[in-house]
Amino acid sequence: MSEQRFRGQVTLDGPSGTGKSSVARAVAARLGAAYLDTGAMYRAATVAVIDAGVDPDDADAVARVVAGARIEVGTAAGVEQVEVDGADVAERIRGAEVTRNVSAVSAVPAVRRQLVDQQRALVASADAVVVEGRDIGTVVLPDATLKVYLTAAPEVRAQRRAGQLGIGDPAEVAALAADLRRRDEYDSSRADSPLRPAADAVVVDSTDLDREAVVDRVVDLALSSVGAGERT
Numbered sequence: 001m002s003e004q005r006f007r008g009q010v011t012l013d014g015p016s017g018t019g020k021s022s023v024a025r026a027v028a029a030r031l032g033a034a035y036l037d038t039g040a041m042y043r044a045a046t047v048a049v050i051d052a053g054v055d056p057d058d059a060d061a062v063a064r065v066v067a068g069a070r071i072e073v074g075t076a077a078g079v080e081q082v083e084v085d086g087a088d089v090a091e092r093i094r095g096a097e098v099t100r101n102v103s104a105v106s107a108v109p110a111v112r113r114q115l116v117d118q119q120r121a122l123v124a125s126a127d128a129v130v131v132e133g134r135d136i137g138t139v140v141l142p143d144a145t146l147k148v149y150l151t152a153a154p155e156v157r158a159q160r161r162a163g164q165l166g167i168g169d170p171a172e173v174a175a176l177a178a179d180l181r182r183r184d185e186y187d188s189s190r191a192d193s194p195l196r197p198a199a200d201a202v203v204v205d206s207t208d209l210d211r212e213a214v215v216d217r218v219v220d221l222a223l224s225s226v227g228a229g230e231r232t
């Protein structure tokens, strides 16, 4: 049950493992809003590329495969629905092979254009929506009601991800931290739509905040956002 009626778009961008998905889902539930995980769309595109046997670094081939794939994601906050050509890939998109290759696939401009068009269409069908990703405030929804950029210290992010995956071995935690650094670097340095905060984003550093505190902060910001957002 939502606490107050909110209309508009909340964008949540930031590096990997900063809490975008968990915070965005909870904020959407509190605001009674739809929820869109754009990372899931790039992951689904990566499944299509892997299944086609194409090299993720071959931009032309990647663009061709993704153009021919039907990628569908749900926008209900409580359910993860991700399909490629009608097949359920919600679990598979979280696997290591997809995570290893998703940055290369998501750096291909034609893939970005296709998925950004789809993202805007999904957002247009909702009167209240929380959208998470890397370029939502900068590229996908530059006029969003509220833009939040989530950050957290890299070592804290690695520890949280380790907790999520049930990993305690220090060598494996170090490998997780290295993977986070590699993806941050790739996502921030690509030519098309690099990861960076929008000029008008509110930066929330969750290093010393628990998840509920971050959710409270974003909900407060959304409900008090001036101008485009509405409360009824």
Ligand SMILES: Nc1ncnc2c1ncn2[C@@H]1O[C@H](COP(=O)(O)OP(=O)(O)OP(=O)(O)O)[C@@H](O)[C@H]1O
Pocket: 015, 016, 017, 018, 019, 020, 021, 022, 023, 039, 160, 161, 163, 164, 206, 209, 210, 211, 212, 214
């Ligand atoms: N403020 C917080 N305090 C403690 N743990 C948190 C906090 N925010 C998120 N977490 C936990 O950190 C882990 C990573 O969060 P989440 O998957 O939401 O991040 P993300 O930014 O969406 O990652 P990615 O971009 O890689 O998909 C999860 O286990 C989540 O429960």
Ligand SMILES: Nc1ccn([C@H]2C[C@H](O)[C@@H](COP(=O)(O)O)O2)c(=O)n1
Pocket: 016, 038, 039, 040, 042, 043, 102, 103, 106, 107, 132, 133, 134, 135, 136, 183, 187
């Ligand atoms: N708007 C977006 C969302 C995601 N990506 C890319 C970059 C990430 O490494 C990858 C997976 O995202 P995650 O599920 O970890 O949030 O997808 C992007 O380029 N733009």
